[in-house]
Amino acid sequence: MSLIVIVDDRITNRNIFSKLASSIEANVTVRAFGEPDAALEWLADNTPDLIITDYKMPSMDGAEFIRRYRANRDVADVPVIVITVYEERSFRLRALEAGATDFLHSPVDHHEFITRARNLLKLHHHQKLLASRAMTLERELEHSEQSRARALRDSSERLAQVIDTLPIMICATDRDGRIMFVNSFQVSVLGVDAAAMIDAPITTLLGEEAGRRAMALDRIVLETGVGQQAFEEELIDCAGGKRVFLTTKSPLKDAGNQVTGVLTSSLDITSRKEAEAHLRRIAHHDQLTGLPNRALLVERLTRQIARARRGDQLFALHMIDIDGFKRFNDLLGHRAGDRYLQSIAERLRGAVREDDIVARLNGDEFAVLQTSATSAADAAELAQRLLDVIAETSSFEGSPIQASGSVGIAMHPTDGVDAEDLIKNADLAMYRVKADNGGAFCFFASDMQTRARQQATLDAELRRGIENKEFVLYYQPQIDLFDGKLVGAEALLRWRKPDAGIVSPGAFLARAEENGLIIPINEWVLFEACREARTWQTRGAPPMRVSVNLSPIQFRKRNVPLLVAKALADTGLDPSALDLELTEGIVMEDLESVASDLRSLLDLGVRVSIDDFGTGYSSLNYIKRLPISRLKIDQSFVRGLNADPNDAAIIRAIITLGHSLDLSVLAEGVETAAQLARLRAEGCDEAQGYHIGRPMPAIEFHKLLSNGGLAQSA
Ligand code: C2E
Ligand code: MG
Ligand code: MG
DSSP: OEEEEEEOSOHHHHHHHHHHHHTSSSSEEEEEESSHHHHHHHHTTOOOSEEEEESOOSSSOHHHHHHHHHTSGGGTTSOEEEEESOOOHHHHHHHHHHTOOEEEESSOOHHHHHHHHHHHHHHHHHHHHHHHHHHHHHHHHHHHHHHHHHHHHHHHHHHHHHHHHSSEEEEEEETTSBEEEEOHHHHHHHTOOHHHHTTSBHHHHHOHHHHHHHHHHHHHHHHHOOOEEEEEEEEEOTTSOEEEEEEEEEEEEOTTSOEEEEEEEEEEOHHHHHHHHHHHHHHHBOTTTOOBOHHHHHHHHHHHHHHTTTSOOOEEEEEEEETTHHHHHHHHOHHHHHHHHHHHHHHHHHHSOTTSEEEEEETTEEEEEETTOOSHHHHHHHHHHHHHHHHSOEEETTEEEOOOEEEEEEEETTTOSSHHHHHHHHHHHHHHHHHTTSSSEEEOOTTHHHHHHHHHHHHHHHHHHHHTTOEEEEEEEEEETTTOOEEEEEEEEEEEETTTEEEOGGGTHHHHHHSSTHHHHHHHHHHHHHHHHHHHHHTTOOOOEEEEEOOHHHHHHSOHHHHHHHHHHHHTOOGGGEEEEEEHHHHHHTHHHHHHHHHHHHHHTOEEEEEEETSSOOOHHHHHHSOOOEEEEOHHHHHTTTTOHHHHHHHHHHHHHHHHTTOEEEEOOOOSHHHHHHHHHTTOOEEESTTTOOOEEHHHHHHHHHTTSOSTTO
């Protein structure tokens, strides 16, 4: 239904226009006014669909009427047709400015009147319809928006509740390492104020050290967009207790797949670790004597073999059997038999050095892993001592008991290179003694003659090699992990053997140490490395150090500080550019005398590193007491860094230990970019390995220096 208003001072016009308007469509209501004022008054309370007004009226013209009507803001879209006799543009403009929609000339053509009015009405209806549709839509939208927001709020509240009840620490940080979220469990474990954590740096939550470590790991996730595999870490809870967590890190991404933060979740595995340790203890020890059992012996043996990888460490495995034990057992009963075995265990333990391992394999069978037998004579000496303590008379229930033992010895590496071989061969030797009535020891000594022949040939070749200057040094680059710059090189010995090409130390080092030829060889190494490093300095390279591996034999037989002082003086190398690598074995052999040598070396201004750290004793005691400057993490840990949480944990422990003692830490055997990135994140200082550069002849290392470093280290 349409409502049309007509304003005209002349009654005839009003009548005609009213009639015309009524015929525009069915259901039209027309209101006609002679006075514009009266019309305005009525229009204040009513909204028509169309207004038709005369322009020339005595009290107020059409333009003024429209202006006043339009002053009411809500009526902007009500169309107004002005009827005018004037052709002049100025009148029309005035009317348009005031808000007229269309014009009709007077005298009015009826057909035109009806057509225009109908069109405007239709337009107006459409506009109204559109406006109302838009309004409904807007209302619907608003409604659904509200319910969506409510649903979202509900679900995220529910999610937060779930996250809060999980016994897992969950925490999200942004790109700047600031906390976006931390769940109740973590808040309660660490005893912090939840509200104060939001937006605070992660160090506020985890403490300085763990926080910095977390940030470094987060940085890898942010840079690569890839999560971190689960790794074990230790944190101290608010009660001061040590807890072990299995931590995982994953990237948080926005709708555009950009990494915006890191989600860290840590599962508390403390009790699992404790249970594991307990089970391990049970599984690795003999109930009766408390000694390590066969499983633990094999484990230690394997580790000892790994430690002797370079072939410069001898060690011995003794298999021990008590002669005629079965007879005692039958005679005295099982209880007394058990007590007797306990006393044997006690005596054996008293006969070995602290680093050696005594194990009970089964029944009356024991084994001793002698970790530091430097010769067969050493092993023989211990075997005799073992026999002696077994032969001591003891008293059982009033009656004296005296027994004897049989000991079989296998030496590494000559009598076997894996645990199984060594055990088997020591056993064979032991049975040989038993077959010979016991009470003695015997070496496995496989094919003594062939071995002696091979050794004689190698000795001659080594001697000739020294004479003919067949030894050369290769240099393997070492970089600073902070800026990727080259900081030095390790000098590694190679033998350019006429018929065999380049030979690595593994093939001859052990023998050279046995026959003492390592002394002239290694003296040459020291001088050659110093001479070479001096040429780097004269070539204008930035300060660069050279690392030289020392042999235990040198410490035993030579005045090392004097030798080093001479090498420095002869070559003119700056002492701070020389780094001497010692293994833990060298240090432990004679802690006091080595410590005094090291102090003299320190006085010279030379640095000392502990090589292959982690495979040996790794004892805080000796590290604290020695003037050393660097720990070199052994390659075996670096290899498992990104896959084995234990290796990662060991590396982290070494780095923390080193830094707490003000030592710099270098990782050896870095073979992949991932290992390099992880080491950098863990705060390791320096690195060396195939990924950075292989050991290379001096001339190639020169090229590296003049090219200004390494491509892949950046
Ligand atoms: P080291 O001092 O631990 O030297 C590192 C050994 O690891 C070197 O073997 C080196 O070539 C190797 N290596 C370096 N990066 C990687 C890597 O990314 N992956 C793998 N798989 N291996 C890597 P090399 O040259 O055969 O030396 C073996 C050992 O011989 C040395 O172990 C060192 O203890 C000893 N040695 C080398 N030169 C001398 C020397 O002049 N005097 C003495 N006494 N011993 C030496
Ligand atoms: Mg080394
Ligand atoms: Mg090493």
